[in-house]
Amino acid sequence: MPVVKPISDLQRNSGAIAESCRKTKEPVCLTKNGSASLVVMDAEAYGDQTRALTTIQEREDHIQRTIARGYDDLTNGRVRPWKQAKAEADRKS
Template structure:
């Protein structure tokens, strides 16, 4: 579960870093009772960014299908890739 911490807690950077790494969740920082920042570990950030990239590619593929782009035979595509890259 994500934690919500006041901005004054940023004075203890080691504690915030530990929370981010142990919980594997972002830490939400508030300022004057309102949301201000989100802090997360690099691991979680990279995972979230990779997931966003997957969603972006899926969205592009769905648009291509909706626009009438012809489908390719999966077996044929993988065979061509194996021949090209020797695996």
């Protein structure tokens, strides 16, 4: 859960906000007139979060391509019954 502070705190205490971000690895949400205005976070935590999101997106893209390939195989008749596929696999092993 991010810490919420008025944006004026950034002007007065930027060092303390930066230190809080570094220590907790949590973002600080800065508000202006009671509404969210900016989010400040530690650069290392941002990099970690960005890498994690990239990894998730790559996995989801792979899954989507695999599903599309399977659907294409199904719609173009490139499938066979399970028993036939299993029998062929058993013969190869």
